[in-house]
Amino acid sequence: MQNVNILAIESSCDDTSAAVLQNNKVLANIIANQQVHESFGGVVPELASRAHQQNIIPVVDQALRKANINKNELHAIAYTGGPGLLGSLLVGSSFAKAFAMSLNIPLILVDHMHAHIMATMIDDPAQKTPPFPFLCLTVSGGHTQISIVRDHFTTEVIGHTLDDAAGEAFDKAAKVMSLPYPGGPVIDKLSQQGNKHAFTFSIPRISGLNFSFSGLKTSFLYFLRDSLKTSPEFIEHNKADLCASYSHAIVNALLEKILAASVQTGIDAIAVAGGVSANSMLRSRLLELEQTHNKQVFIPKFEFCTDNAAMVGIVGYYGYMHKHFSTSKSVPYTRQNSSIFKTL
Numbered sequence: 570m571q572n573v574n575i576l577a578i579e580s581s582c583d584d585t586s587a588a589v590l591q592n593n594k595v596l597a598n599i600i601a602n603q604q605v606h607e608s609f610g611g612v613v614p615e616l617a618s619r620a621h622q623q624n625i626i627p628v629v630d631q632a633l634r635k636a637n638i639n640k641n642e643l644h645a646i647a648y649t650g651g652p653g654l655l656g657s658l659l660v661g662s663s664f665a666k667a668f669a670m671s672l673n674i675p676l677i678l679v680d681h682m683h684a685h686i687m688a689t690m691i692d693d694p695a696q697k698t699p700p701f702p703f704l705c706l707t708v709s710g711g712h713t714q715i716s717i718v719r720d721h722f723t724t725e726v727i728g729h730t731l732d733d734a735a736g737e738a739f740d741k742a743a744k745v746m747s748l749p750y751p752g753g754p755v756i757d758k759l760s761q762q763g764n765k766h767a768f769t770f771s772i773p774r775i776s777g778l779n780f781s782f783s784g785l786k787t788s789f790l791y792f793l794r795d796s797l798k799t800s801p802e803f804i805e806h807n808k809a810d811l812c813a814s815y816s817h818a819i820v821n822a823l824l825e826k827i828l829a830a831s832v833q834t835g836i837d838a839i840a841v842a843g844g845v846s847a848n849s850m851l852r853s854r855l856l857e858l859e860q861t862h863n864k865q866v867f868i869p870k871f872e873f874c875t876d877n878a879a880m881v882g883i884v885g886y887y888g889y890m891h892k893h894f895s896t897s898k899s900v901p902y903t904r905q906n907s908s909i910f911k912t913l
């Protein structure tokens with residue numbers, strides 16, 4: 570069978586990324602991070618759109634060069650249609666539409682959350698591919714959910730956060746400690762030198778498979794406020810222990826629910842997806858489940874966890890094989906797409 574070459578574009582938030590896949594393998598995955606947001610402590614949508622506009626052509630050019638694929642050898646262009654920041658999505662989608670039209674090849678609209686979930690389906694020596702059906706714990710800056718993934722296109726959400734996402738909980742705690750944005754990777758690094766039992770931060774118990782993280786952030790804030798009253802250097806002196814204890818609370822909540830989902834559904838294959846799946850404590854605790862609970866755990870390679878176009882490309886590849894093409898009239902969307910994610 571002839572090889573299929575897919576160009577994939579991701580521009581939903583603050584990373585401009587382009588990937589080239591040949592079938593289900595990644596030939597190139599280029600990611601341009603936007604430094605412009607750092608001093609604001611969060612993503613500034615207007616600045617993100619402008620940075621995408623600057624980055625998109627050089628990033629695509631670099632991906633094609635690295636893959637050693639000529640644009641005329643491409644079979645389709647996959648791009649993130651949402652959810653995300655509208656101005657950012659418009660840059661990627663407009664570029665994808667124009668490029669596909671000029672090459673006279675099909676266009677494939679990919680959902681960003683679906684792409685995170687499918688990241689483990691990429692054929693790569695650094696990761697294993699789960700069998701269907703599998704459970705996926707998707708933990709990113711905007712989403713925290715548990716889904717049953719039945720096939721390449723069918724995903725049912727069985728649990729989700731009622732307020733903040735896990736990534737948001739990391740980012741907000743980092744902000745309170747005056748750590749740079751995004752806080753998740755910084756907290757992760759500091760945690761590795763800290764004692765996770767030094768402090769106890771409790772997470773409100775929510776029935777069923779849903780999550781709630783806003784109470785944790787508030788209890789962390791109040792704890793720091795009280796501690797700083799008696800010891801102004803409290804954060805400075807306890808940074809690593811604070812990060813480790815806070816991460817421990819988040820990871821415990823995530824593990825408790827994914828294990829409950831496994832018991833409820835009888836599905837033992839568990840994958841993780843989204844930016845927070847880069848977290849070292851979460852990765853090692855998930856892997857322990859293979860021994861302690863007899864689960865099969867599937868963790869994406871580090872570069873496929875945070876926002877990247879390779880994950881868009883793998884959905885694009887399966888979309889191409891099943892002729893799931895979109896038209897040039899498709900419009901980006903900012904909220905989760907209910908036609909892809911059925912909530913049970």
Ligand code: KG4
Nearest residue numbers: 709710711736753757844845847848875876
């Ligand atoms: O999936 P992602 O790259 O973008 C969204 O679609 O939201 O996720 C970004 C989130 C941010 O909240 C970031 O702080 C978090 O993932 N994150 C981490 C780590 N790396 C990224 N959180 C904890 N530990 C990490 N190592």
Ligand code: ZN
Nearest residue numbers: 685709844876
């Ligand atoms: Zn994401």
